[in-house]
Amino acid sequence: MAKTHADAAGFRWTALAALGILVLSPVLLILYQSFLTGPFFSPLSRLGLDAYLYIFRDPDFYRALGTTTLFALGTVAVCVPLGAVLAFLITRTDLSGRHWLEGIVLVPMFLSAIVLGFGYTVALGPSGIVTLAFKGVFGDAPWDIYGLPSLILISGITHVPHVYLYASAAMRNLPGDLEEAARSSGAGIWTVARHVTLPLILPALIFSIGLNVMLAFEAFGLPLVLGDPDGVLVLTTYIYKLTTILGVPSYQLMAVVAVVLLAIIFPLVFIQRRLLNRARRFAAIGGKGARVTSIRLGRTGQIVAWLGVGTWLTLAIVMPIGGIAIRAFVDAWGVGVNLFDHLTLGNFQALFQIDTLQRGIINTVLLAVVGGAFAVLAYLMIALAGHRWSGWGNTSLDYMVLMPRALPGLIIGLAFFWIFLFVPFLQPLRLTIFSLLVAYIIVGLSYGLRLIQSTLLQVAPELEEGARSAGATIGQTWRKIVIPIIRPGLLGAWTMIMIIFLREYATGVYLMTQGTEVIGSLIVSLMASGSLDTIAALALISVVMTTGGLLLANRLGGGKIHG
Amino acid sequence: MADLIVENIHMHLGAVHVLQGTSFTAKRGEVVALLGASGSGKTTLLRTVAGLETPSDGHISIGGTPVYDAAKGTMLPPEKRNIGLVFQSYALWPHRTVAENVAFGLMIRGVDKFTIAKRVQEMLDKMGLGHLADRYPFQLSGGQQQRVAICRALVYQPKVILMDEPLSNLDAKLREEARYWIRKLILELELCAVMVTHDQDEALAMADNVLLLKGGTIVQSGTPHDIYSNPRSRYTAEFLGNNNVLDGKIGEQGGQPALVGAGWTITGSTPDGNVSASGNAASAIVRVERTALHDAPGPNRIPVKLDASIYLGNHWEYRLSAPGVALKAQGAVRREPGQVWCELPANNVWIFAEAP
Numbered sequence: 001m002a003k004t005h006a007d008a009a010g011f012r013w014t015a016l017a018a019l020g021i022l023v024l025s026p027v028l029l030i031l032y033q034s035f036l037t038g039p040f041f042s043p044l045s046r047l048g049l050d051a052y053l054y055i056f057r058d059p060d061f062y063r064a065l066g067t068t069t070l071f072a073l074g075t076v077a078v079c080v081p082l083g084a085v086l087a088f089l090i091t092r093t094d095l096s097g098r099h100w101l102e103g104i105v106l107v108p109m110f111l112s113a114i115v116l117g118f119g120y121t122v123a124l125g126p127s128g129i130v131t132l133a134f135k136g137v138f139g140d141a142p143w144d145i146y147g148l149p150s151l152i153l154i155s156g157i158t159h160v161p162h163v164y165l166y167a168s169a170a171m172r173n174l175p176g177d178l179e180e181a182a183r184s185s186g187a188g189i190w191t192v193a194r195h196v197t198l199p200l201i202l203p204a205l206i207f208s209i210g211l212n213v214m215l216a217f218e219a220f221g222l223p224l225v226l227g228d229p230d231g232v233l234v235l236t237t238y239i240y241k242l243t244t245i246l247g248v249p250s251y252q253l254m255a256v257v258a259v260v261l262l263a264i265i266f267p268l269v270f271i272q273r274r275l276l277n278r279a280r281r282f283a284a285i286g287g288k289g290a291r292v293t294s295i296r297l298g299r300t301g302q303i304v305a306w307l308g309v310g311t312w313l314t315l316a317i318v319m320p321i322g323g324i325a326i327r328a329f330v331d332a333w334g335v336g337v338n339l340f341d342h343l344t345l346g347n348f349q350a351l352f353q354i355d356t357l358q359r360g361i362i363n364t365v366l367l368a369v370v371g372g373a374f375a376v377l378a379y380l381m382i383a384l385a386g387h388r389w390s391g392w393g394n395t396s397l398d399y400m401v402l403m404p405r406a407l408p409g410l411i412i413g414l415a416f417f418w419i420f421l422f423v424p425f426l427q428p429l430r431l432t433i434f435s436l437l438v439a440y441i442i443v444g445l446s447y448g449l450r451l452i453q454s455t456l457l458q459v460a461p462e463l464e465e466g467a468r469s470a471g472a473t474i475g476q477t478w479r480k481i482v483i484p485i486i487r488p489g490l491l492g493a494w495t496m497i498m499i500i501f502l503r504e505y506a507t508g509v510y511l512m513t514q515g516t517e518v519i520g521s522l523i524v525s526l527m528a529s530g531s532l533d534t535i536a537a538l539a540l541i542s543v544v545m546t547t548g549g550l551l552l553a554n555r556l557g558g559g560k561i562h563g
Numbered sequence: 564m565a566d567l568i569v570e571n572i573h574m575h576l577g578a579v580h581v582l583q584g585t586s587f588t589a590k591r592g593e594v595v596a597l598l599g600a601s602g603s604g605k606t607t608l609l610r611t612v613a614g615l616e617t618p619s620d621g622h623i624s625i626g627g628t629p630v631y632d633a634a635k636g637t638m639l640p641p642e643k644r645n646i647g648l649v650f651q652s653y654a655l656w657p658h659r660t661v662a663e664n665v666a667f668g669l670m671i672r673g674v675d676k677f678t679i680a681k682r683v684q685e686m687l688d689k690m691g692l693g694h695l696a697d698r699y700p701f702q703l704s705g706g707q708q709q710r711v712a713i714c715r716a717l718v719y720q721p722k723v724i725l726m727d728e729p730l731s732n733l734d735a736k737l738r739e740e741a742r743y744w745i746r747k748l749i750l751e752l753e754l755c756a757v758m759v760t761h762d763q764d765e766a767l768a769m770a771d772n773v774l775l776l777k778g779g780t781i782v783q784s785g786t787p788h789d790i791y792s793n794p795r796s797r798y799t800a801e802f803l804g805n806n807n808v809l810d811g812k813i814g815e816q817g818g819q820p821a822l823v824g825a826g827w828t829i830t831g832s833t834p835d836g837n838v839s840a841s842g843n844a845a846s847a848i849v850r851v852e853r854t855a856l857h858d859a860p861g862p863n864r865i866p867v868k869l870d871a872s873i874y875l876g877n878h879w880e881y882r883l884s885a886p887g888v889a890l891k892a893q894g895a896v897r898r899e900p901g902q903v904w905c906e907l908p909a910n911n912v913w914i915f916a917e918a919p
Binding site for chain 2: 463466480485
């Protein structure tokens, strides 16, 4: 059928091709590198399975694989019940202050894991402020922040928002009449919760289990900060350690582990997608919107609930952020040190004296604000290319967008580092912030695209058809009708992408050279040298920036938030 | 010369054959109504004319220009068809003022700013919307929004105006007004209009030509009067109007086809020409307003019991029953329950033999 003009096919296929190059080149390069015997740029490298053999014979690899699995399961075991209970308390009961809580609960999700991890070490680490205070009173502190159990606990506690988000959405969508029907036929609150509410939100819970398993496999910051000092390696930190294991860059080994991670996470992404569609179907049954009266907790109930919520808030937000905030303004602490004697702004002064750190801050802001705008533009192009497009073109677009979801930021950064080394005309760009921007756009791709696609879907088809029948081409319709209508959604998406880019730390780890420093990656590299003063100042700046981004997002009615 | 020619349009949605060779024409100064139950394919048919759906076979031309031709592989996009489309939801663009909404089609056509302003204002004035030009759609009432939608579709003088359930979002009173003025406007401007509706009153009141669709084919077409009083199939007969349906067996009386029930016989006609053998199952359909009550037996009268009189404001409705029979009739007065005779006049009785 001759309808090329009508369908803007030229634009759609061009966008698809561009996306294909951006998404597939890192994946293919990793695959290719994994089958070489040495780094791809070395003339001595040839095809072979040596790297696989090395990795599959390395006991450390199996230990890391086992640890990662345990870490993932442990995280889920902690965060899913906590998140579900929190969602229940906030959406279904009259918990006092729940409206205020709604906004706060999500905070840990927006902070970079490396910043959070650092926060925990300065608060609860062996010489952390809380630990020291506790020792001062009780003589000894019965916890050790380093090691797998603490890592799992902290990871679980900080991933509660990822469960809360989906569980609360499901609970809000729950048709109130279903519960009321059960209650009017004589069932008590807890019977209703068990037999009606739980089965109905089960899809959302299963979805968040999958999501958190995935996130745990991709986690890098927390394991690096809390696991590494105790010798606990997960797959991502194992890759990080491989960097220098043989004295020369062992790219082929890193590639093999990346392939293993991809092989584990990619199926999860597909299952997730299936589940999400199923969960949506469930939500579509949704009731008439009549709100069920919230369950009254009573005085004792309020106290018990707040004890739980308060403990979680303290552990997940107050401890790490408070720790950072205090640590950033003192130059020393320890047993018997009076903090007030050590109050200083020196930590921040240092930031402005050292070029690298200064550039890191500027780059972070530039990438988030300007880069975020570019990213939104790129996502908009891709979203429009797929907008009301049927056939295999759109299907392949869909799957390509999923691909980066299965790659931890660390690996995407690594792959782009290789690409900027590998492709001759790109080499000069490696030393510029542009290389980071490209990698960031891929890291944020599936999330950002989902934000924009969901706003696009809110434009009723008739609004577009009306323009077409009035004589506008598809391009004119997009420019004059669709984009103006979704402008608020685009602004919202921009703020959300800004927050994601502010938070990102792993992607820049390998891409970091002089000129491409960002706060997160600087913290990662400073971790090794242990200059706590500088890290604390950087971490606080990161927290402040993220808070600013969140406030802005709130102002602009920022898009829906989902992982 | 017809301004819109639709020939033998076929369309498939997955495995469903939504349109099965539909044809019709429309010319200037005429309203064609596509009437049908939901799922009859009426909206799909309209959308194929607009170029929003791609049929699998057939031919469509607008103002003499072929816009779709399966044989030649022609498929003009909507913007090349020179049509005006009015949506059920009005689909006014929320980010543009009334004037900007109406101006859109002219702007796209590269008309200069001065002319646009003049024509938009003329159009709005004509519809009594002149003072609302700078409002946004959400600041208008439903009736005003609908008029803006019509302005938007008419201002660039399209060859054909297509309306998808244009009145269904209006409340009952406004709807009756809108029927009248939309039809008047179309006749005045000598437009060629096609409208989709599921509301038979709307189709009968507004159209010059009504096309009744069922399962993707046109069951019957004709003037409103013709399609209402001369249905050629049971579906048409039952779809329109308020009906009494009697079940019985085919018979014959005085050389006329008849329907025979338990203790009664009524004569009538067989509009679909299907005169099957005596004794076969059949049904008779009679418009309720043609059904009369009497206190004595007579030709084509069935003895029934009056069960109840229901007050409906402007008339009374009588509920009648006999073994195997349930009928309705209307009258101006309340009647007491009891024995009555229900007359179904022979020239208003349509007998349809059941499909074997």
